[in-house]
Amino acid sequence: MAEKKQNKEAQEQAPAVNIDALLPELSNKNSDYVFKLRKFVKEAxxxxxxxxxxxEEFLPKILKDQHEGKPAAQVYGAPSLLADHILKSSGKKQGDKQPFWIETIDLGFSFLAIFSLIYGVMSFFAKNSKQDASGGLVSLILMSFFAAVVFTYFNRWLDMDKKKRPNMFLIIIAGVASVLLVSLVSVWLTNNVDTIVTRQMPAIAQLIVAALSYGAHFYLKRRFHLRNMFQTAPRARK
Structure with missing residues (x-):
């Protein structure tokens, strides 16, 4: 009994792992591995x-393997896999689902940033207004957030039990019809409603919208720990 007590006291008095001292000892490959591992666990x-x-747990192990000529990727696999394994084993699932509307808004800002950047660059190189295919702000918002709804739903569809998934053929038909409808509404607004939010925007305005949209996406991603755009949808909690 006394021996167990002494061992416990010795463990409590053992110095904590000095992460700042160990990080510089990593090789370039292992340093990149640890950087990505930290990124994945924070995003989760x-x-x-x-x-x-x-x-504190893995740095000493990675350094021990490094001294034996074994890089971390060889021992643990991809950093994303290790992060997923660690978080699942600790009772936390990577990328837990957020409400549908939060993921949709985040993706909407992502698409708005992408579309605005593309149209803004195209506007710079357009020789005349006829070659400028960019729409107004309302049209861009419609297309971006509709695409976000479709993309978020598709991610949720992939995450469903295969036996409970809605029919893919019907989803494709509904998706194509919706895309055509939104496209027609966007074109009609740009061509027939002449307001500051519906007429074609100049290139600089497109780029400003792109920057603001990306800022909103970055904030939401950090605030709600959202997964990346092309990251597989996580399994729901049982």
């Missing part, structure tokens, strides 16, 4: 304390 919503605990 891990707290600073959880990230600290992960580094």
């Amino acid at each position: 919503g891990a707290t600073d304390a959880q990230e600290q605990a992960i580094l």
